Amino acid sequence: MKILIDNGHGSNTPGKHSPDMSLREYKWAREIAIRIVNALKGKGYDAERVVTEETDVSLSERCRRVNNWCTQLGSTNVIFVSTHVNAAGGDGKWKSAGGWCVYTSPGKTKADDLATVLWNTAQEELKPYIEKFPVLKAQGAYDSKQKPMRADWSDGDPDFEARFTVLTGTKCPAVLTESLFQDNKADVDFLLSEAGKQAIVNLHVKGIIKYIETLQR
Numbered sequence: 644m645k646i647l648i649d650n651g652h653g654s655n656t657p658g659k660h661s662p663d664m665s666l667r668e669y670k671w672a673r674e675i676a677i678r679i680v681n682a683l684k685g686k687g688y689d690a691e692r693v694v695t696e697e698t699d700v701s702l703s704e705r706c707r708r709v710n711n712w713c714t715q716l717g718s719t720n721v722i723f724v725s726t727h728v729n730a731a732g733g734d735g736k737w738k739s740a741g742g743w744c745v746y747t748s749p750g751k752t753k754a755d756d757l758a759t760v761l762w763n764t765a766q767e768e769l770k771p772y773i774e775k776f777p778v779l780k781a782q783g784a785y786d787s788k789q790k791p792m793r794a795d796w797s798d799g800d801p802d803f804e805a806r807f808t809v810l811t812g813t814k815c816p817a818v819l820t821e822s823l824f825q826d827n828k829a830d831v832d833f834l835l836s837e838a839g840k841q842a843i844v845n846l847h848v849k850g851i852i853k854y855i856e857t858l859q860r
Contacts, residue, residue, distance in 0.1 A: 644720055644721070644858075645689050645690075645691075645720060645721045645722075646680075646683055646688055646689060646691075646722055646851060646855075647690075647709055647722065647724070647815075648676045648680050648692050648693065648725075648847075649692070649693040649723065649724065649725035650669070650673040650693075650694055651669070651725060651726060651727040651728075652699055653669050653697060653698040653700065654669055654670075654697045655699055656668075658733055659730075659825070661826060662735050662736055662737050663831075665831060666831050668825055669699070671834065671835075672728065674840070675726050675822075675840065675844060677692070679724075679726070679844055679848055679851075682848045683848055686852065688852070688855075693708050693723070694708075702808035702812070703812070705808075705809055706808065709721070709723050709809075709813045709814070709815065710814050712815075713813070713814040713815050719815075721816075722757060722815055722816050722817070722851070722854070722855075724757075724817075724820065724847060725809050725819040726820055727821050727822070728821065728822055728825040728834065729742075729821035729825070730825050730826050731826055737826055737827065738826045739783075739785050739786040740785070740789060740824050740826075740827060741784070741785045741824050741827045741829065742789060742790055742791050742823065743765050743769060743791065743820070743821070743822055744762075744794065744802075744803055744821050745758045745761050745765075745802050745818055745819070745820050746802060746805050746821070747802045747803075747804055748806065748807070749804045749805075751798075754802075754810070754816040755800050756816075756857070757816050757850075758800070759800050759802065760853050760854040760857070761818065761820065761847065761850035761851075761854075762792070762802065764849050764853060765792065766792055767849075768843075769791065769842055769843075772791055772823075772833055772842065773792065776789075784827065785827070802818070805819075820847070
């Protein structure tokens with residue numbers, strides 16, 4: 644199985660940062676993606692990043708790189724995971740939204756299974772974040788509608804569906820994760836902490852491995 648990890652955006656992508664600039668999505672996503680790939684390689688898996696450049700690479704080019712591997716190996720022998728940080732607004736102000744979620748393309752595909760495994764693993768690996776969430780909510784960090792694990796159960800599974808180009812334009816099972824919010828102060832504090840980074844890395848690594856193991860049964 645070829646595991647392709649995508650780090651969202653680039654150094655030249657405008658607006659993708661926390662209001663105080665302490666977190667820049669492109670830089671954080673690249674650090675996380677590198678750590679995910681290294682962890683998977685350390686466990687004997689064939690993993691690499693789709694985008695190694697610091698500047699942004701077009702969505703069509705990302706899809707082309709993924710699909711080249713699908714052509715070489717067969718689409719059933721490739722999986723694609725794109726790592727991002729969510730945002731509630733683009734006005735440069737702190738917001739009250741928070742939580743982790745995963746996206747797939749519309750309809751029932753093998754990506755749904757990968758997304759569900761990642762979502763379940765996130766519940767385990769983000770336990771410190773989840774347990775602290777109601778405390779922080781009571782302190783005003785999150786509004787009343789927020790949950791630490793965001794989900795859309797309307798079709799029977801927890802992933803959100805969207806026509807993101809990297810999900811609809813790739814030929815293999817493809818998911819996109821939104822790890823908390825870059826415009827929520829409590830989320831940013833967690834994302835920038837070593838414990839938070841490791842939790843995000845762990846949920847991706849363990850989730851991907853669990854998914855691959857289900858295919859081998």
